[in-house]
Amino acid sequence: MNNDKTAGPAIAPRGKLRYMILFMLFAVTTFNYADRAILSIAGTAMKGELGFDAVTMGFIFSAFSWAYVLGQLPGGWLLDRYGSKRVYAASIFIWSLFTLLQGGVHFLGVLWAVPALFMLRFMVGLAEAPSFPANGRIVAAWFPTTERGTASAIFNSAQYFATVLFAPLMAWITHAYGWSETFVVMGAAGLVLSMVWMQVMYSPKDHPRMTPAELAHIRDGGGLVDMDQGLGQRQGRAAGKGPQVNRGVKLGYLKQLLSNRMLAGVYLGQYCINTITYFFLTWFPIYLVQERGMSILKAGIVASLPAICGFLGGVLGGLISDRLIKRGFSLTWARKIPIVAGLLLSTTMILCNYVDTQWMVVGIMALAFFGKGVGALGWAVVADTSPKEIIGLTGSLFNMFGNIAGITAPIVIGYIIKQTGSFEWALVYVGANALLAVISYLVIVKDIKRVELKPLDDAGQPYKKLSGVES
Numbered sequence: 001m002n003n004d005k006t007a008g009p010a011i012a013p014r015g016k017l018r019y020m021i022l023f024m025l026f027a028v029t030t031f032n033y034a035d036r037a038i039l040s041i042a043g044t045a046m047k048g049e050l051g052f053d054a055v056t057m058g059f060i061f062s063a064f065s066w067a068y069v070l071g072q073l074p075g076g077w078l079l080d081r082y083g084s085k086r087v088y089a090a091s092i093f094i095w096s097l098f099t100l101l102q103g104g105v106h107f108l109g110v111l112w113a114v115p116a117l118f119m120l121r122f123m124v125g126l127a128e129a130p131s132f133p134a135n136g137r138i139v140a141a142w143f144p145t146t147e148r149g150t151a152s153a154i155f156n157s158a159q160y161f162a163t164v165l166f167a168p169l170m171a172w173i174t175h176a177y178g179w180s181e182t183f184v185v186m187g188a189a190g191l192v193l194s195m196v197w198m199q200v201m202y203s204p205k206d207h208p209r210m211t212p213a214e215l216a217h218i219r220d221g222g223g224l225v226d227m228d229q230g231l232g233q234r235q236g237r238a239a240g241k242g243p244q245v246n247r248g249v250k251l252g253y254l255k256q257l258l259s260n261r262m263l264a265g266v267y268l269g270q271y272c273i274n275t276i277t278y279f280f281l282t283w284f285p286i287y288l289v290q291e292r293g294m295s296i297l298k299a300g301i302v303a304s305l306p307a308i309c310g311f312l313g314g315v316l317g318g319l320i321s322d323r324l325i326k327r328g329f330s331l332t333w334a335r336k337i338p339i340v341a342g343l344l345l346s347t348t349m350i351l352c353n354y355v356d357t358q359w360m361v362v363g364i365m366a367l368a369f370f371g372k373g374v375g376a377l378g379w380a381v382v383a384d385t386s387p388k389e390i391i392g393l394t395g396s397l398f399n400m401f402g403n404i405a406g407i408t409a410p411i412v413i414g415y416i417i418k419q420t421g422s423f424e425w426a427l428v429y430v431g432a433n434a435l436l437a438v439i440s441y442l443v444i445v446k447d448i449k450r451v452e453l454k455p456l457d458d459a460g461q462p463y464k465k466l467s468g469v470e471s
Contacts, residue, residue, distance in 0.1 A: 058414025065406025076396025100187025144221020153318025345371025
């Protein structure tokens, strides 16, 4: 009889509530990336109507990332102070509203359309800033360590699924109705999604359908189920908990993160990985039209094929990483093996410079983005390494450094295209970043482990032991 009793709880944690939360993260992130990518689909039509050149287009592409980078630390602070549910809902609503408004810039005329579009893209980036740190916080709260790689890979792979699902749709809308209608449709859909989010999302302890067995499975496996408890009750500061409440906003903690070698290597790796991502989100459809002679409609459909491979690679990378942990590999190598192998595979995109047929270009890009998907485990590493007290701020810092690539990559590629008249050196630039990410993970990042913060005194300086050795 005892065996029967012990068998029950072993099955109970297989409850699927955490996977419903993951599905919601996946859906929101899909819209997140679709709204980022609209400009790449509508860009060719907009260039013709509004008279953009490649450099102007590069700067407009980068507008999102200027704001996205600037908004990371404030976004992380908001998440740690007010929790993921409310901050994320506001984020979805605001970015969707500004996406919708981009559909009206053509009414301003050519002179004002460029600055207006730049500012609207800037506001979309600012509103989206908390999104990925929130994803990281939610996964850290809802998933044990042995499932976190897969969960992080799934929400991160939504960037590819967004292209699979929405690139053909947005290309068709642009072809059939015009580029402005694409912004209106996507923005309106996002406004609805923000309302759904408020009805579905809860912290693990607060969810009305959470079972004690599944909660125990998450908590005992390393899930940070208490992360958002008591965020609305700031009176705890008066009970001697002031340092915990204020922890995420102290400059001293930021200094500890910035001086950590492991995190520095992870930040550099994410910058390089995101260079590949932003090439795909911004210039890739234009590459297919301008360099490979495809129509806008065909480019939208063809762009979804490498995206499918990127999505499959992303899920596979997470599954491989978690399987390696279960087979006894250290967390360090369970994360590094798929990251290094995948990014080495993504350098194959340079081979597109040596082939002429469209199907071979698409095949090579599919292979490259499959590899990039396998290697895109940065958010799993963040969930593994972030200090428990400031996981939102830590994720924001990681995302800030990573998304500087969203500023530099579109502009650098735009200048390369203008100076050389082709995409050949642009592909070399993107492939070289993949190789640099490999070097960063192998040489700079040592052991992957959770960072323990040194406690700070009232002056924001680390306490020291009486022996004179820092605690």
